[in-house]
Amino acid sequence: MIANLVKSREALLVLAIIALVALISTRFPGFAAPANAANIFNDTSILIMMALGQMVVILTRCIDLSVAANLALTGMIVATVNMLVPGIPVVALLVLAVATGMVLGAVNGILVWKLDIPPIVVTLGTMTIFRGIIFLISDGAWINAHEMSAAFKAVPRASFLGLPMLSWFAIASIAAFAIGMSRTALGRAFLAVGGNPHAAIYTGINVGLTRFMAFVISGGIAGLCGYLWVARYAVAYVDIAGGFELEVVAACVIGGISIAGGIGSVGGAVLGALFLGIVKNALPVVNISPFWQLAISGSAIIIAVLVNARSERKPGRVILKKAEHVA
Amino acid sequence: MSDATHRTIPDRLTSRSQRTLKSWEAFLVLIAVLVFVTNSFASPYFLNPWNLSDATFNFTEKAMIAFAMAMLIIAGEIDLSVASIIALASTAMGFMVTLGFDTPMLVLTGLAVGLACGAFNGVLVTRFGLPSIVVTIGTMSLFRGISYIVLGDKAYTGYPSDFAFFGQGYVWWVFSFELLLFALFAVIYAVILHRTNFGRAVYAIGNNPVGAQFSGIRTGRVKFVLFLLTGLMSGIAAVCLTSRLGSTRPSIAFGWELEIVTMVVLGGVSILGGSGTIPGVMLAALIMGMVTFGFGLLNVPGIVMSIFIGLLLISVIAVPKLIGMARKGAH
Numbered sequence: 292m293i294a295n296l297v298k299s300r301e302a303l304l305v306l307a308i309i310a311l312v313a314l315i316s317t318r319f320p321g322f323a324a325p326a327n328a329a330n331i332f333n334d335t336s337i338l339i340m341m342a343l344g345q346m347v348v349i350l351t352r353c354i355d356l357s358v359a360a361n362l363a364l365t366g367m368i369v370a371t372v373n374m375l376v377p378g379i380p381v382v383a384l385l386v387l388a389v390a391t392g393m394v395l396g397a398v399n400g401i402l403v404w405k406l407d408i409p410p411i412v413v414t415l416g417t418m419t420i421f422r423g424i425i426f427l428i429s430d431g432a433w434i435n436a437h438e439m440s441a442a443f444k445a446v447p448r449a450s451f452l453g454l455p456m457l458s459w460f461a462i463a464s465i466a467a468f469a470i471g472m473s474r475t476a477l478g479r480a481f482l483a484v485g486g487n488p489h490a491a492i493y494t495g496i497n498v499g500l501t502r503f504m505a506f507v508i509s510g511g512i513a514g515l516c517g518y519l520w521v522a523r524y525a526v527a528y529v530d531i532a533g534g535f536e537l538e539v540v541a542a543c544v545i546g547g548i549s550i551a552g553g554i555g556s557v558g559g560a561v562l563g564a565l566f567l568g569i570v571k572n573a574l575p576v577v578n579i580s581p582f583w584q585l586a587i588s589g590s591a592i593i594i595a596v597l598v599n600a601r602s603e604r605k606p607g608r609v610i611l612k613k614a615e616h617v618a
Numbered sequence: 619m620s621d622a623t624h625r626t627i628p629d630r631l632t633s634r635s636q637r638t639l640k641s642w643e644a645f646l647v648l649i650a651v652l653v654f655v656t657n658s659f660a661s662p663y664f665l666n667p668w669n670l671s672d673a674t675f676n677f678t679e680k681a682m683i684a685f686a687m688a689m690l691i692i693a694g695e696i697d698l699s700v701a702s703i704i705a706l707a708s709t710a711m712g713f714m715v716t717l718g719f720d721t722p723m724l725v726l727t728g729l730a731v732g733l734a735c736g737a738f739n740g741v742l743v744t745r746f747g748l749p750s751i752v753v754t755i756g757t758m759s760l761f762r763g764i765s766y767i768v769l770g771d772k773a774y775t776g777y778p779s780d781f782a783f784f785g786q787g788y789v790w791w792v793f794s795f796e797l798l799l800f801a802l803f804a805v806i807y808a809v810i811l812h813r814t815n816f817g818r819a820v821y822a823i824g825n826n827p828v829g830a831q832f833s834g835i836r837t838g839r840v841k842f843v844l845f846l847l848t849g850l851m852s853g854i855a856a857v858c859l860t861s862r863l864g865s866t867r868p869s870i871a872f873g874w875e876l877e878i879v880t881m882v883v884l885g886g887v888s889i890l891g892g893s894g895t896i897p898g899v900m901l902a903a904l905i906m907g908m909v910t911f912g913f914g915l916l917n918v919p920g921i922v923m924s925i926f927i928g929l930l931l932i933s934v935i936a937v938p939k940l941i942g943m944a945r946k947g948a949h
Contacts, residue, residue, distance in 0.1 A: 354751075408935045409889045411751075415876055416932040423925030431919070529921065537755060550752045582770045582868075586763025592756030593742065600748050 300547035300599055304562045311569060318577040329454060335568025336461035337516045337523075341535070342542040342564040343468045343557065344512030347505045349543055350485045351498075352552030353410035355506060357399060358513040359535035360421035363527075365391045365517030367425045370434040370443075370527035377440045384443065385518060392514015393507050395421065400506030404499035418536070425529045436525035447523040457519060464512070469557045481505060485552025541588055542567055545595040566591065642886035646901035653905055657912035664915060671792035675785075675862065677881075677907030678796040679855040680874060681900065684881045685807040686848040688899045691882055692811075693844055694824045694891030695750040697739060700852045701874035702761035707731040707856035709765040712774025712866040721781045728857040729850060735761055736849015740842040758875065765868035774866040785862025796858050800903075803851070808896040816840065824891030880931050881906055 315322045341358055348355045368391055369384045395417070402413045436444065447457040454462075472478035480501045483491040488498050521527045546563025548555030567588055574581050638644060657664045664670070683700050690697055707728045714727045735757070742753045787795040811817040822830040823837050831837050860866055885902035887894025906927065913923045 402932065402936065406936050406939050408932065408939070412883055412889050412935060413932060415879065416928040419876070419924040419928035419931075423921050423928065426919065426921040427925075431921075537759070540755060541759070544752055544755070550749050580767070580770060582766040583763070585759050585766050589756050589759030589761070589763050592759065593753065596748050596752045596756065597742075597746060600746060 301556065301558045301562060303598065304546065304559065304566065308562065308566055308569065311566070311573070315569075315573045315577055319573075322573065322576060329458070331568055331572045332461070332565070333455050333458045334572060335564055336457045337520055338538065338542055338568060339461045339561055339564040340464045340512050340516055341539040342546065342560040343464055344509035345539045345543050346468075346546075346548055346555055346557070346560040347472075347481050348410075348502075348509045349540075349548050349550060350481045350552055350555055351502045351505045352485045352488070353403060353502055353505065354414065354540065354550070355396075355399060355509045356411065356414040356536045356540075357395070357418040357421055358509060358539055359532040360418045360425075361392055361395045361510055361513040362517040362520060362535065363529070363531045363533075364395065364421045364425050364428075365514040366521035366531060367428055367434070367517075367527045367529075369518050370439060370521050371428060373440055373443045374434055374438045381442050381446050385446075385515070388514045388518035389511050390514070392517060393511040395514070396506045396508070396510015397503070399510065400503035403506065404503040410502075422529060429527075429529065431529065433526060433528040434521075439522070439525060444522050444525050447519050457523060460515070460519060465557065465561055468560075472557055477501070477504060482553055485554075487553070538567065538588070541592050544592050547595070547599050549599065563595075643895060643898050643901060646884075646886070646898060646905065650901055650905050650908070653908045653912065657908060657915070660912060661915040664912065667792045669911075669915075671794060671797070673907055673911035674794065674797050674800070676910050677903045678794075678800040679858050679862075680878050680881060681800055681903035681907075682803050682855050682858075683848065683851045683874075684878050684885070684899050684903060685803055685896060686844070686851040687878055688882045688885065688887050688894055688896060689807070689811055689817075689820050690841075690844045690848050691879075691887050691889060692824045692891055692894050693820045693841055694827060695743060695841055695844065696754065696879070696889075697736075697750065697845065697848045698754040698875045698879075699735065699739060699757040699761055700848060700855075700878060701871040702758045702765075703732055703735040703849055703852035704856040704859060704871040704874065705765040705868055706735060706761040707853045708860045708866040708870050709768050709774070709868065711856070711860055712777075713768065715774060715776055715778070721778055724777070724781055725784070725857050728860070729853040732849045732851070732853020732856065733846060734849070735852070736846045737842075739849065740845030743845065744838040744842045762868060765870075769866070769868045775864065777860070777864055781861050782864065783861065785858045785860070796862075799854070799858070804896060804900045808900075811896050816843075820844070821892060824893070877906075877927075880927060883931060884934055 312323050321327055341362070345355060345358060365388050369388050372387065373379060373384060399410070399413050399417055402408050402417075403410050447455060447460075449456045451459055472481070480491070480496045483494065483496055484498050484501045491498055491501075520532060524531070542564040543555070543560055544550065544563070545566055546555070546559035546561070548559055548563075570587055570591070571584055574584055574587075632640075687697060687700065710731045711724045711728050714724055719727075739750070739754055739757055742748050742757075743750045784795060789795055789798050811820060819830065819835045819840050822833070822835055823840060827837055855871075859871060863870070881902050882894070882899055883889055884906065885894065885899035887899065909926065910920075910923055913926070914920075
């Protein structure tokens with residue numbers, strides 16, 4: 292059991308993170324202090340949530356490249372509604388954000404499910420379409436802090452039991468996904484569909500519907516994050532979270548979620564996101580230019596996929612016996 | 619649906635001309651003509667030879683990469699790092715300028731970096747058996763990341779004046795050097811894919827990798843060569859683009875990988891591999907270039923054009939399927 296634990300990719304990733312934090316701590320002793328750790332977690336909350344949403348999509352052998360555009364579009368919609376109706380309760384905006392995100396996810400899901408279009412093509416297309424719609428809604432203008440109501444901006448920052456609400460949203464998402472993946476039929480179906488779609492059909496799982504649900508969940512999370520992002524940074528415009536979809540996929544890949552589907556865990560996605568969050572927060576404190584971040588996360592993706600492929604590799608099949616040499 | 623159980627063999631196969639008329643490429647020609655005619659009516663500035671010549675620059679560089687990418691996608695792989703290869707190759711060329719090298723050495727550097735990046739992707743995919751989409755998402759960050767490390771928020775300028783020819787020079791009248799390259803590569807890639815054993819191998823691998831392997835095709839080597847070609851074409855595009863802009867920033871060619879993939883898919887290449895043609899990709903490049911140019915003349919913002927491109931990408935796959943479903947339902 293201990294041997295299995297050490298061999299698991301999550302354990303490897305935990306070791307890598309501990310090594311990374313130890314290395315940073317030699318240059319900057321306060322890095323691992325609880326207050327700073329909480330700050331880093333809070334800063335990584337949105338990435339963690341998005342990685343969880345992306346995880347279920349990747350588990351079903353799909354990919355959702357439209358999540359960042361979905362986040363930006365939903366953010367713009369809630370910010371616009373808040374600007375036009377400043378008195379609207381934040382709870383209503385939260386519901387609106389999740390619902391909008393789910394609808395956008397459902398568009399992807401329908402195209403993948405009913406028309407059987409490859410997910411990468413669908414989400415590449417919807418990614419540019421969603422961004423374009425933001426432009427049409429906003430006419431290219433920004434919605435700035437002074438156009439948002441105080442209550443709108445306060446939610447992610449509000450403190451509860453010593454942690455900001457943004458962190459609590461992430462913690463609640465982690466808990467929900469952990470329970471959903473292990474204790475619900477849908478959670479198991481995600482793994483089954485990705486592991487072996489043909490076998491999944493014979494066990495009575497509707498593969499298309501399961502993929503659809505994965506896109507809806509990923510969309511809903513992106514919508515929620517859209518509100519959180521816009522409220523946290525107090526600005527909404529066309530290009531917010533540009534390129535964030537790749538960071539989200541990177542978190543999943545580093546977290547050991549196989550792009551071929553069927554392999555991955557909630558812990559992996561969270562750790563993958565945390566790894567990227569720690570790197571991002573560590574660079575300024577150890578005096579490395581933030582321009583290094585992109586190259587580091589790229590290298591991390593390649594190393595992670597190399598390490599994971601090694602453990603996934605099946606021995607090659609023998610089709611001919613080696614000729615025996617006659618002495 | 620009553621005759622679904624027994625299939626019939628047609629007495630007469632569809633003739634060659636009939637197949638040509640019904641092909642995806644014929645449809646693209648129709649669209650291209652439509653776009654051309656609409657544009658000429660929509661703006662009085664469209665039918666000016668110099669304007670049209672200017673318009674070619676917004677697709678020539680992308681299309682060069684799209685030819686190689688089409689073969690890679692037909693073989694069942696993908697390279698999302700192409701735009702980052704441009705950034706790295708351009709940065710390397712800028713660095714060589716600061717060392718005082720002249721134009722031939724700069725071009726050589728650009729091509730060499732492109733090849734090296736392609737080889738890196740190829741080794742990871744074919745030698746270590748990793749999925750190309752993940753590898754190239756990684757190298758996409760890595761290659762551009764190196765450019766950011768080298769350049770940060772600065773830029774390389776000061777390219778020698780004779781270096782400007784590749785992106786700004788004209789061969790004859792309104793025909794630019796880039797347009798010539800585009801035409802040349804269209805022919806070369808069409809010949810490679812449609813007239814050589816190598817091209818047949820590419821289709822075979824895309825349709826059935828295991829079958830291809832067992833029929834004696836060295837699948838790993840073919841794929842490696844395809845990654846090399848894609849890298850090389852990115853290097854060539856980097857030379858053209860850098861020469862055209864006259865400067866290098868780490869954000870150069872940002873987001874091009876998606877436009878190139880869109881071009882390939884619009885050109886009728888199946889993203890799942892196994893089918894597609896070079897003339898199709900060439901037509902798609904022309905269409906995307908003309909649409910962008912026409913919208914530009916009408917003062918339509920770039921982002922609205924991207925909605926159109928996104929819709930086009932999805933509908934070119936969705937519409938034939940919807941028609942197929944409707945036909946099935948009617949029977």
